[in-house]
Amino acid sequence: MAGSQRKRTSRATELPTGPPPKAVVSRLSLYLRELQHLIRNDQTTVSSTDLGQRLGFSDAQVRKDLAYFGQFGYPGIGYRCQELHAQIKRIMGTDRDWPVALVGLGNLGRALLGYKGFGLQRFQVVAVFDADARKIGRMVAGVAVHDPRDLPKLVKQHDIRLGIIAVPAESAQDVAEQMVSAGIEGILNFAAVRITVPPRIRQASVDLAIELEQLSFAVVNGLRNPT
Amino acid sequence: MAGSQRKRTSRATELPTGPPPKAVVSRLSLYLRELQHLIRNDQTTVSSTDLGQRLGFSDAQVRKDLAYFGQFGYPGIGYRCQELHAQIKRIMGTDRDWPVALVGLGNLGRALLGYKGFGLQRFQVVAVFDADARKIGRMVAGVAVHDPRDLPKLVKQHDIRLGIIAVPAESAQDVAEQMVSAGIEGILNFAAVRITVPPRIRQASVDLAIELEQLSFAVVNGLRNPT
DNA sequence: TAGATTGTTAATCGATTAACAATC
């Protein structure tokens, strides 16, 4: 599997200092998806031009983005798909398992629990929480439903670092605070409110209404999609 | 309601030409949410400094973003919340109703159907589609479930311009194509694959695995959230 | 009026692209 380990003649090289721009990191996820696709189709190498074209980026941008994290390419050849894939997974932190806590077992919670994409990416919902006493103690999709008050216990038990909020807007801030005090480090928020957490806690949110609103703007203004 | 109509002494003013940067438009949605919040709390005016602070932007950025679309502020006063709110709604196109088609009635589809945020924003799912014959003809949350083959008919009937894809990855491209040929102009895609549509069709997608992946990167790299 | 705050221009900063020597 490991195969071709290579030695680099050391060019005078210094990795850029400081945190990488957010835009670079979000493109990394797209590179990863495209590499998965290429690998499934048995393509062994890919050039920055090709990879860029597939995603609507310039070749220079692809090379620059990757160069942010190291030298992964082979002049004259391109990038080896398997190898680059593994490198990006390592960079993103998804080369290891991420146990996840899910709070809220309404339709959205159930949908997230059944979401196929997670397993592939090594995110695993290992504990579900809901305030509804009738749900507590049951098993859903192979995962036990707990009382939210047991968050701290289960976070410790399973080494959970990420949490997903899938409760109504009214309770989102509450849940966020419980997550923080339970020791969770990153929160993905699906409720339609902004939540406030200490700056050391990372936060991402998906607001369905905002997504649609952006679309409606594009439609009324006749904007065209790139690609 | 209309209240204070004002006359502008015309400064030499020209609205910036060309489409506004995507980043500006996405901040517009955030301004809108914050204005809703301020209005609920009976605040009548807000300064660019205050609005920016609440969202983690500079005062200059707020003014510049808004100036992209017109002169909405009052020197010495700030912005009138109600008025600015109405203006941004108009700009975003959400001052009118947007009938929406939802394809896919699994857990995610059901969750989207029950999503409260939509109504508030004047997005209304007026027709649901699912390939499962057992679901066709039923009513869910007050909306009839149709055969996907009836998309063109219902799109015309209800003047639907936006569609939401909530089907498994395998069928997403198929559904996208059906939507396009039915005349839908904007697609919000929740499936974990990139879909390909003609450039005149606007597209946005929400990929849960990517969101979590971005979080895991931030966690392993000790990045901090702004705000 | 004095104080506050806008809209806008100029200055700064950061991100993308072009170009090319180094390399396979």
Add this chain to the structure above:
DNA sequence: TAGATTGTTAATCGATTAACAATC
């Protein structure tokens, strides 16, 4: 070797911030 393609530097482009006259 000749052709392809990288990593990196310099040039360009665009977005953010600072500053301030105009205005209420």
